[in-house]
Amino acid sequence: MRKLALKDEYLLLAEKPARYIGNEINSIQKDKETTAIRMALCFPDVYEIGMSHLGIQILYDMLNSWEDVWCERVYSPWVDMDRIMREASIPLFALESQDPIREFDFLGITIQYELCYTNILQILDLSGIPYYARERSDADPIVIGGGPCTYNPEPIADFFDLFYIGEGETRYRELLDCYLENRKQGGSRDEFLLAAARIPGIYVPRFYRTEYYPDGTVSAMKPLAEGIPARIRKELVDDVSHTCYPLKPVVPFIKTTQDRVTLELQRGCIRGCRFCQAGYLYRPVRERDVDVLKKYAITMLENTGYEEISLSSLSSSDYSGLAELIDFLITECKSQHTNISLPSLRIDAFSLDVMSKVQDVKKSSLTFAPEAGSQRLRNIINKGLTEEMILEGAATAFEAGWSRVKLYFMLGLPSETEADISGIGELANRIAAVYYETVPKEKRNGKVQIIASTSFFIPKPFTPFQWAPQATKEAFLDKAYLTRKSISSQLNQKSIKYNWHETDSSVLECVLARGDRRLAPAILEVYRKGCIFDAWSEHYRHDVWMETFKENDVDISFYTTRERADDEIFPWDFIDCGISKEYLRKEWHKARSAAQASSESEQLVTPNCREQCQGCGAASFRTGICVLDKNI
């Protein structure tokens, strides 16, 4: 019987003890005496969130498929257990072996959102690993960062020994072999890191120095060692149909956010929405072979016993084998009582037909993400969704029985005017009107429900809007107020509900997303003042963040509301995600001139990758859509 790291009484005091005991179906036990490398993979948030992440499952499966590696999992102890572990001085442990993280060779942390940065420090702290990489000894694990936030790792660069930039499937074997070789030679930590820095995709922050102009902007990023690249190019899988995939994913005992089999259809997105970081980072689009996916689906359902399967990708409607795959799944799943969940589908006749087959129309809702209230602004952000498409989709859906619509918008997009904001209420109103026009009184099931939600725009690295200023907190509040006013002045206002996201954390997210190395001391200070779980609004303490920035002479407006010059060197420019800065600048200029245009017809929009290649730079990877005959 496995011995747990936590005593019974601690576990029984905690909210959900199952978060800390491991033992899940398909979790991997190995003999630590006979495995050369021990790796702990961490998602720095609570278990239910972390366990829902596909990336960790992929790496867990791949690393454990190697005989000489035992890969385990660790998540942020929730605040109740955090307190218990501190009071009782219990070091953070991995779920499988229940051994302290500090005994491991590697601690790999996936960094999915900026608001988890203090949780990274919590993980290091509870593990007894020094915060700053330069203070670690040979006895400490090598701390690796991966995931989307590593495309600007600079604010947290000092806390990591190395970052793996890009998709994890490609370079881990090489990295681990390099580690084993160094150990055989009796090499030091620094010697390993130097060797690692020569592996493609690996960024070792200590071997680079950032220099600044007097105005605070970056003047240069210089490699400090021989033979390491000045720019780090992202890693990616060439052929996503022939790579590893977790066919026996770990099945949690408790309900998690994604409590189902996840089938990843493709990587990347053909659409060039100018605010969307994922749309640029994961180019080019690479589709998984539909026959491979069919096989995966059956095997994963058998190996887990899940009652639900979910299709995952940035834009599932763009997957070319979608109709065939869904037909297959519907036939397969009906007999097995398996549910199918279909997020991120564009609403059209095809998707409505499919959705009506797999879900209860009365209970489910339609989702549109127009992102902006007016066609003018949608053109500026290159969101290829028109009002006609939305109204037509809604009409078809209402006829088929739907009566709930969710709408997602962003406030504070570049060049936004009051008219654009009023457009949100007007669009919602028009959708409601369509309902009352298409559905005769006797067929109505009460009022139509329109739920409009707004979040605040956060400019992100590697998007055309990386140059754009963010609106101030005060402006955000005004915009939310205007939105509310525009909705409540509509004829159908009683059918429309309005939700908005908090402003405070959107400001912080912007600082961290476009920050540089000078932020690290402030982040550590905020953590020391007791902040963790910033992504959870009930734990987020904006005043502490702002006060600490001030104490550390960080002027947040430098990162948020400042408009960047065209030729400014960004802290993340040394990372090469495959998209050229020139291309992003061209898109930024296109957006700006679209904002000046006197009519919608004069606004230039950018076609998607399938319509016409725009030469963004991703073709240099020579794979996916870039090498297909894509002009239709």
Added chain:
Amino acid sequence: MKVRIKFSKTGVMKFIGHLDMMRYFQKAIRRAKIDIAYSGGFSPHQIMSFAAPLGVGLTSLGEYFDIELRTAMDEEAIKERLNQVMAEGVAILETTALADTAGNAMASVAAAAYEVTFAEGTVLPDGWTGQLTAFLDQPQIPYHKLTSKVSRMLDLKPLLYDSKVTEEKVYLLVNASSADNIKPIFVMKAFFESIGVTISEHSLYICRMETYGLNGDKFVPLSALTE
């Protein structure tokens, strides 16, 4: 075909709550490819009925649930298949075919036997076994039930059917029916309070040894109650 399944829940699995155990078995049955029957409706669910919920922190050697199969299958084969897909700490002990007339697991529960042991290093007062025996022999055993929802006085005596006290462990047979059940921890708490001793709940290990139903006026394990 209806089948009654007896399983044990030991080790770290004691931290998994009742609802999560139900979800665990729903998936296990699918992994084991047992052709279970589903209810009708838009969101069909497996036809499955659990006997008495077991609190988090307790282990058990006598848990039960019933399932209904769409196609008949040998009981031993069900046991074998399920045991191949179990997590460490859960084992299928017995599978028994039920007559169509048999009551479901939950409705059949009348009593449960528990064994209470003490964590290493727990200090108990001299002569506690005699004191406990005397406590359990009283004509009435008052207990103040206090939870976030209830505060009331209970008499545990009529719900306590049998007991045996030794230095190593305490055996308690108590009512476990859905109407009138009591938890063994009530009995132990009431006793320690009566002799003015404070013992942390966490130093008591409680294991459910068996779950019983009534056959006439005799308690029989649920696995023997198949008619």
